[in-house]
Amino acid sequence: MKTEPDTYSLDDLLQEKNRTTAWEGVRNYQARNFLKNEIQLGDEAFFYHSSCAIPAIVAIVEVVRPGYPDPSAFDKHSPYFDPKSDRQKPRWFRVDVQFKEKLAEPITLAQIKKNPALNDFILTRPGNRLSVLPVSVHQWQIILKMNKLKTHKDR
């Protein structure tokens, strides 16, 4: 799951109540379908910083509430407002995620690109613009092996 740290960073997540946030504002149908149909309660996800100096995976989060309608689409004052989404037939969905672990060191996009075992990873495919994208179990394990985890559960 990608986020621009200037807009919402890992530090922001860590300051939330229960270190939990609603992953709202996704306005891409393919990403929406992952949020709505694919993501299960208890799934883990990488928390990725994009559009910044060093794009990288910085943490792991856990889905604590699976897909449900994104109310920011109904809010005229939200930057994510979409007049074409109505409450009877919501167009956009979100999930809630909770902080789980912070990586001891970020796994950078550059590192991921250099790893031939991750050639099929959607993140590194040219022109990829999905803000929510699937990671196979195999890819997940390869990426985790690229770095040691340091937990911050007791902070």
Place this chain on the structure above:
DNA sequence: GCCAACGTTGGC
């Protein structure tokens, strides 16, 4: 700031 790649819109 540039620009490639892609998604969305809307006329036809």
Place this chain on the structure above:
DNA sequence: GCCAACGTTGGC
């Protein structure tokens, strides 16, 4: 349903 124009994403 096609496709040109436009907007957005996101690495560099």
